[in-house]
Amino acid sequence: MDKFDPATTPPPVAAAVEPAAAENKMVLNMGPQHPSTHGVLRVILELDGETVLKADPVIGYLHTGIEKSCEAKTYSQAITLTDRIDYLAPLSNNLGYCLAVEKLIGIEIPKRAQYIRVLLTELTRIASHLVWLGTHAIDLGAMSVFLYGFREREEIMKIFEYVSGQRMMTSYFRIGGLALEPPPGWLDRVKRVIDSLPGHIDEYEDLLTQNRIWIARTKGIGILSAEDAIAMGVSGPLLRASGVAYDVRKAFPYSSYDEFDFDIQTNTGGDCYARYLVRVAEIRESIKIVRQAMGKIPREGPFRAAVPGIIPPSREEMKTSIEGLIYHFKIFTEGFAPPVGEVYHVIESPRGELGVYVASDGSPKPYRVKFRTPSFVNLQSLPRLAVGRLIADVVACIGTTDIVLGEVDR
């Protein structure tokens, strides 16, 4: 190597840029009211021109103290709060919480209820991914996908309304099974929607997958390596788009997921485009699972486990037997008391690893409930995705992490 000569060697580029950058540094407050933050996320950006030097997410604007409220309610009452954590996937939260409490009590629920739960949570996953696709596309300027995505989501919402009586805050999964017997003919409705979906997804892919603007806005943007993703605790489609084939449904099967045939969708790109491909492929996988579940669900059979004193008896039993009436009264006035102990149950929500920690002190109210929400953890990686990119890419990065602020702040 040549000897260093200050007269001929140009100064390193970074040294030349540094003083100017410090002078031109600007702090920009993005949010909490900003359409592309999907709620009330605030990001403090430090900018040099349009380049992001530092991004600091500020959260808590939607904090409602759900974990504290759970401690003041009985185990069954707390289900209604879980809907409100992730308002785009309420049934996934219901499932995570119910499975955790069922594990705490130590009961197994009937197969029929398990299959119905699988079917409805997969529909939830499709609906949630459709909202993500629509809002992400509108952030990046593709208006029509938003309208189409919400059109199909509405059909799924109608199924939820038909089955549980509510479009969004369903609270349909209860401890020990389901709230009600699903209404007659509901599977025909599911079939109609599911049969129409693959064609619609082809439409979205026609609009986006080869779209040059879409590729320019997402490819190579917000790259997250597999090692970084694991170190940052990122889960769900983000982790799989970084090339890690980890899905709770396969690794730790719950609710009979091991009886279903589906693949883990991965991509090695690690960028926004890879995450788009993974999520679209996941919708197709979910359709596969829903089809299998429709074939598996028995027409007849119990939809709730029979555990006297813990699971409410059927209406008929409550009205015809004195024990049924007593149990009904006691469960709805006092609740039930699980054994002392603590459990942590994890499910794969549309956004990733949803963990529910429940600690019991033997009273009818949970001593401590903690929701390990995937959005909260995934959002933490935003600075890694966005630093060094342009402001417009921050919008793409926020969109692609698929955060729900209700879940981030709880």
Added chain:
Amino acid sequence: MQKLKEWNASTVAQVIEFRGETTVVVPRQHLISAVEFLTGEPSLRFSFLSDLSGVDRFPLEPRFEVNYHLLSIEKRLRLRLKVKLSSADPVVHSVTGVWPTANWHEREVYDMFGVQFEGHPDLRRILMPDEWEGHPLRKDYPTEGYR
């Protein structure tokens, strides 16, 4: 767990088995060495921190518990580590050096319980406003808040 005991028996204060889940209570001075062993050991590789949460056992002593839910993606294992802290000295060493994801989790536990994490790069409130008084998830904090 067996491996942890073989490696250094003083890191395991107590083992609890409940509903197929293993909880290892670790004395707080051994937390970092135990965690480094669990992430590094080739047959375990707990490289993913799933969750970090606090529990307040008021009025019992030791009052606070910090739970670490570890996950090994390769070996499909889960493990819970538990550190117990007294109310007089609720300080534990931060694990952000091992798992960067612990950063926000530890901020949340600090915010909600007032547990201090030694060596945390940026320990400030995360969900509550910066000027908030008290730690809401403590059991002596009323559910309706202070009026």
